[in-house]
Amino acid sequence: MPLDEGGLVLRGLEALRSPILDVRNVTRVFGRGETQVFALRGATLTVDTGSLIALKGRSGSGKTTLLNIMGALDAPNEGSIFYGDRDGSRMSEQQKNEMRKQEIGLIFQSFALVPYLSAFENVDLGLRIAGVQASDRRRLAEEALAFVGLTPRMHHRPQEMSGGEQQRTAIARAIAHKPKLILADEPTAELDSRMGKQIIEVFRELVGTLGVSVVLTTHDPHIMDLVDQVHVLEDGRIGSESIKRV
Numbered sequence: 001m002p003l004d005e006g007g008l009v010l011r012g013l014e015a016l017r018s019p020i021l022d023v024r025n026v027t028r029v030f031g032r033g034e035t036q037v038f039a040l041r042g043a044t045l046t047v048d049t050g051s052l053i054a055l056k057g058r059s060g061s062g063k064t065t066l067l068n069i070m071g072a073l074d075a076p077n078e079g080s081i082f083y084g085d086r087d088g089s090r091m092s093e094q095q096k097n098e099m100r101k102q103e104i105g106l107i108f109q110s111f112a113l114v115p116y117l118s119a120f121e122n123v124d125l126g127l128r129i130a131g132v133q134a135s136d137r138r139r140l141a142e143e144a145l146a147f148v149g150l151t152p153r154m155h156h157r158p159q160e161m162s163g164g165e166q167q168r169t170a171i172a173r174a175i176a177h178k179p180k181l182i183l184a185d186e187p188t189a190e191l192d193s194r195m196g197k198q199i200i201e202v203f204r205e206l207v208g209t210l211g212v213s214v215v216l217t218t219h220d221p222h223i224m225d226l227v228d229q230v231h232v233l234e235d236g237r238i239g240s241e242s243i244k245r246v
């Protein structure tokens with residue numbers, strides 16, 4: 001192989017391995033004085049490109065707070081967060097909004113679907129919010145719904161679908177604009193274990209085929225076996241128990 005091509009391949013491999021997100025020593029405090037709560041106390045975590053990561057920890061350990069900071073919905077009081085090579089503390093609100101819309105897909109426990117819109121219309125709405133032009137929206141919405149296996153149900157409203165189908169609609173909405181990073185807060189909490197496993201399989205396929213990175217929070221012990229890494233949050237810190245499977 002010519003030297004230059006070898007160099008390109010090496011750079012490509014480095015880009016694949018490089019972190020999409022680097023959380024360093026992040027502290028997040030809510031309130032003041034006697035009511036002050038330290039939701040995060042020096043949490044450090046690196047998310048590599050193309051990895052499926054679970055955050056676990058008991059209620060109140062800081063999982064949602066960390067996810068919100070990773071999604072640029074909230075900012076740390078201390079410490080830093082880098083989105084690739086961009087320092088979150090140096091980005092304006094507008095830059096963060098743009099990054100969130102274009103590069104990040106957010107999935108919440110309660111699905112957050114609009115009840116009177118069909119699955120297709122919910123995904124289309126997400127694409128409108130992401131600023132995708134009309135000529136591309138139908139194709140992207142249909143592709144995303146096909147990816148999660150919902151083509152036959154795409155004209156149904158959320159109330160006409162099972163919990164698993166609603167969650168897959170929420171995933172389709174989060175992935176339709178082809179984000180690099182998906183953040184999911186307890187995406188399987190309202191599902192039985194079979195449906196929960198199906199959702200993780202969808203994430204696994206996204207990671208495998210598109211090189212997307214996924215960070216999810218969960219209490220479900222079955223899911224821990226299906227992800228690449230498990231990080232345990234304890235009182236706002238990433239505990240020493242963190243497990244790396246790959």
Ligand SMILES: Nc1ncnc2c1ncn2[C@@H]1O[C@H](COP(=O)(O)OP(=O)(O)OP(=O)(O)O)[C@@H](O)[C@H]1O
Pocket residue numbers: 030031037038039057058059060061062063064065066
């Ligand atoms: N906006 C807020 N104002 C005040 N306190 C907050 C706020 N958000 C979170 N907290 C507190 O910070 C701590 C961490 O909360 P967080 O929601 O991150 O935990 P969690 O691990 O996601 O919990 P759960 O598993 O119950 O969802 C908790 O003590 C919580 O009460």
